[in-house]
Amino acid sequence: xxxxxxxxxxxxxxxxxxxxxxxxxxxxxxxxxxxxxxxxxxxxxxxxxxxxxxxxxxxxxxxxxxxxxxxxxxxxxxxxxxxxxxxxxxxxxxxxxxxxxxxxxxxxxxxxxxxxxxxxxxxxxxxxxxxxxxxxxxxxxxxxxxxxxxxxxxxxxxxxxxxxxxxxxxxxxxxxxxxxxxxxxxxxxxxxxxxxxxxxxxxxxxxxxxxxxxxxxxxxxxxxx
Numbered sequence: 001x002x003x004x005x006x007x008x009x010x011x012x013x014x015x016x017x018x019x020x021x022x023x024x025x026x027x028x029x030x031x032x033x034x035x036x037x038x039x040x041x042x043x044x045x046x047x048x049x050x051x052x053x054x055x056x057x058x059x060x061x062x063x064x065x066x067x068x069x070x071x072x073x074x075x076x077x078x079x080x081x082x083x084x085x086x087x088x089x090x091x092x093x094x095x096x097x098x099x100x101x102x103x104x105x106x107x108x109x110x111x112x113x114x115x116x117x118x119x120x121x122x123x124x125x126x127x128x129x130x131x132x133x134x135x136x137x138x139x140x141x142x143x144x145x146x147x148x149x150x151x152x153x154x155x156x157x158x159x160x161x162x163x164x165x166x167x168x169x170x171x172x173x174x175x176x177x178x179x180x181x182x183x184x185x186x187x188x189x190x191x192x193x194x195x196x197x198x199x200x201x202x203x204x205x206x207x208x209x210x211x212x213x214x215x216x217x218x219x220x221x222x223x224x225x
Contacts, residue, residue: 003187003188003191004191006187006188006191007188007189007191007192007195009188010186010188010189010192011192011195011196016192021176021177021180023174023177023196025172026172026173026174026176026177027174027196027200029166029171029172029173029176030160030163030164030166030172030173030174030175030197030200033091033094033095033098033163033166033171033172033173034156034159034160034163036095037095037098037099037102037159037163038102038152038155038156038159040095040099041099041102041103041106041155041159042106042152042155044099044103045066045102045103045106045107045110046106046107046110046148048062048107049062049106049107049108049109049110049111049114049148050110050114050136050140050141052111052114053110053111053112053113053114053115053140053144054114054132054135054136054140059111059114059115062107062111063104063107063108063111066103066104066107066108067104067108074097074098074100074101074162074165075165075168077096077097077100077101078093078097078165078168078169081093081096081097082169090171091166091169091171093169094163094165094166094169094171097165098159098162098163098165101158101159101162102155102158102159105151105154105155105158106151106152106155107151108151109147109148109150109151109154110144110147110148110151112147113143113144113145113146113147113148113150113151114140114141114144116144116147117139117140117143117144118143121139121143122135122139122140125138125139146212149208149211149212152208153205153208156204156208157201157204157205157208160197160200160201160204161197161198161201163175164178164197167179174193174196174197174200175193175197177189177192177193177196178190178193178194178197180193181193
C-alpha cells in the first residue's frame with residue numbers, strides 16, 4: 001500500500017508533469033512515436049492485405065509469415081537492430097521494431113475482412129459490369145472496413161504498450177519515466193510510469209470504442225459479428 005501511495009504522490013506532484021522530463025513532454029513523445037509507427041505499419045500492411053484479399057491468392061502465406069513476427073520478442077528485435085547500421089539512425093531501430101510488431105494484426109484482420117465479404121455481393125457487382133478495381137473500392141473495402149479498423153485498434157493499443165522500449169534505445173516516451181525510476185531506485189516512479197502507460201492504452205482503446213459506437217449501424221453490426 002505504501003508503494004501505491006508513493007506512486008500517487010508522484011503522479012499528483014505538479015513538478016513531475018512539467019519540463020523536458022515531465023509527464024506531458026514524455027506523453028507527447030509517446031503519442032508521436034505511436035502514431036508514426038501505426039501510419040507506417042498501415043501503409044505497409046493494408047495495401048498488401050487488400051490486394052491479396054481481393055485476389056484470394058497468397059494471403060494465407062503472407063498472414064502466416066507476418067505472424068511469425070509475433071513469436072519474436074520486440075525487445076530482441078530492437079537489440080539486434082541496434083547492432084546493425086540502422087542503430088545509427090536515432091529512433092530508427094525502435095520504429096522498425098515497432099512496425100514489425102504492428103504489421104501482423106493489421107495484415108491478418110484486413111485480409112480476413114476482405115475474404116469474409118459475401119461472395120454473392122461480389123458476384124452481383126461483377127455481373128453489373130464493375131471492374132476489379134471498382135469492386136475493391138466500392139464493394140469489398142466498405143464491407144471489410146469494420147474488420148480492418150479492428151486490426152488498427154489492436155495494433156494501436158499494442159503499440160502504446162510496447163513503445164516503452166524506446167527508452168532502452170535512448171528514445172523518448174513514457175518508458176523514460178520507468179527507466180529513470182529504475183536508475184533512481186524509485187519504485188514509486190516505476191509504478192507511476194507503468195500506470196501512465198496502462199492509462200494511455202485504455203484511453204486509446206476507449207477512443208476506438210467510441211468511434212465504433214458512432215459508426216453507422218451496419219458497421220457496428222458487422223464489427224460485433
